[in-house]
Amino acid sequence: MTRLQKIRHWFRGPTFRKKILPWLLILPILLIHLLVVIGPSLGAFYYSLTDWSGIGAADFIGLDNFRTLVEDTNFRKAFSNNMVWSAFFLTVPFVLALVVASLLAGLRRGAMFYRATIFLPYVLPSVITASIWSNLMNPRLGIGAQLAKLGIPFLNRAFLGNPDTVLLSVAFIDNWHFWGFLMVLFLAAMQNIPPDLYDSAKIDGANRFQEFWHVTIPGIRPTLLFMFMMIAIWSFLVFDYVWLLTQGGPAGASDVLGTFLFREAFNRFEAGYASAIGLTMSFFAILIIGLFGFLRRRGWEI
Amino acid sequence: MIKRIFKPQRQSSQVINYVVLTLALLFALGPLVVLGFNSVKSTAEAMANPLGPPREIHLENYPNAWVEGKLSTTVRNSAILVAGTVAGVLVLGGLAAFSLSRLDPPGSNLFMLYMLGGSTLPTFLFLVPLYSLWRILGLVDTLFGLVVIYIALNSPFAIFLLRSYMVQIPRDFEDAARVDGASEIQVLTKVILPLAWPGFLTVGLVTALGVWGEFQVALIFVHVPDLFPVTTSYWYFTTRYSRDWSLTSAGAIMMIAPVLIFFFSLQRQFIEGLTQGGLKA
Secondary structure, eight states: OOHHHHHHHHHHSHIIIIIIHHHHHHHHHHHHHIIIIIHHHHHHHHHTTEEOOSSSOOEEOTTHHHHHHHHOHHHHHHHHHHHHHHHHHTTHHHHHHHHHHHHHHTOSSOHHHHHHHHHGGGGSOHHHHHHHHHHHTOTTTSHHHHHHHTTOGGGOSOTTTSTTTHHHHHHHHHHHHHHHHHHHHHHHHHTTSOHHHHHHHHHTTOOHHHHIIIIIHHHTHHHHHHHHHHHHHHHTTOOHHHHHHTTTOSTTTTOOHHHHHHIIIIISOOHHHHHHHHHHHHHHHHHHHHHHHHHIIIIIOO | OOOOOSOOOOHHHHHHHHHHHHHHHHHHHHHHHHHHHHHTSOHHHHHHSSSSOOSSOOTTHHHHHHHHTTHHHHHHHHHHHHHHHHHHHHHHHHHHHHIIIIIOOTTHHHHHHHHHHHTTSOHHHHHHHHHHHHHHTTOTTOHHHHHHHHHHHHHHHHHHHHHHHHHTSOHHHHHHHHHTTOOHHHIIIIIIHHHHHHHHHHHHHHHHHHHHTOOHHHHHHOOOGGGOOHHHHHHHHHHHTTTOHHHHHHHHHHHHHHHHHHHHHSHHHHHHHHHHHHHTO
């Protein structure tokens, strides 16, 4: 065999085909992940223990960043806002999506049309959604002001300018764009429920609400619980809508961990401190996944 | 397709369904209709009549917004970002998905677990050190640097979806090709690709949509106006022209027009692609 033939033989042989080629095909995307995600994530562990501006050398300061963090009133405010955000997103979109999906599942005609249109806001870029709604909530020109002209004054307030209403108003806007997504997921899950279950429920004389409660809800339970977990995690990562609409203001009233971290890292150049915040956010995500894993072990069938 | 799974109810009992669903529909569409109205009003009318239909049509808002919003530059930038990311995700994600679904690489479970776990990681965890790394590498304020990040962020979803399409293709097809002496690459391009193309279409659409509307990463990594994508540029545009709703609305309509056209012509792929993740449970 010539050298060339040997090489060719090796490329056609089992070692290359079964062991090397498979990983060779994965390698490019793996390298990108090492560069963009894995390397910098490991870096964040180290930098969270340093005083670092993001440029040049980092001074090792041990756990000081975390000590500062628990004392930081901005962090506490942002954290409690994230909790409010979670509470909102674990209830409001779920109720809306469940009600509308179950009504849509029972529809004779037009279901495709309703599904697509209700889903539509989900595909809009966040900058557009934020811009539309900040106009609609404008205290002088928005919906509230126009209703006031018609003699309905109770919506006529600066929703995004008032510390008492700002956080829930931003959540409302994010949810306007989000809940259709959840609705479509629930609808798809409902369509996998065997129809005979509804037939037997009818024979047993169940009304629509009983059907919903005893057949639909148990039928989509895996999707319901999975989305409960995902939304709990996503609630800690929110950034776009808060930054676009208020940048955390007025006076920190709508600040969340994402916007707090962004300011520390890119406006105040406290990259070490920001890494500590990022690590804390990841800790919450892992905590939530762990909690669901634990419940699953306990036989919750998640 | 929507299968009708419930026994059709009596006609009268459907009325409440339609009433509630139509309210939901109006909630979704109303703000977009107002946006469309405002995009053709004069600036003065948008202030005097900010919600109702226009009394006069001012189509010149569109060319004005195109120029003032520098859309010829930003649309080009966003198109480059979309094309680069979609190409990268389809090629690199497709290769990885092919390997994972067909060649069973030893130890691939670990990689899949990473892809699953990595996609729930807060992006802010790695964005801060990544920004410093990108500065050192000279990739801040470049479209290429942004494309690399977008490929990384979009690839877990792409690999999962493409893999699930490829797993469904019967092994007999490719075995026949191998018997005929095809290499693994030929198996991929001649057998798998033609059969899994709906998966590639879905991944391409979802990735394109995500990149077109991406804000957070672009905000951090690009500060040069000439390189702004449509999103960050539009945000600065609305802060600069916050009192000119007709102009900003026309800009918004132009920015979402491609999204709406693609969405309504390829609805099924969009909706199934975007909801795939949640259905995996």
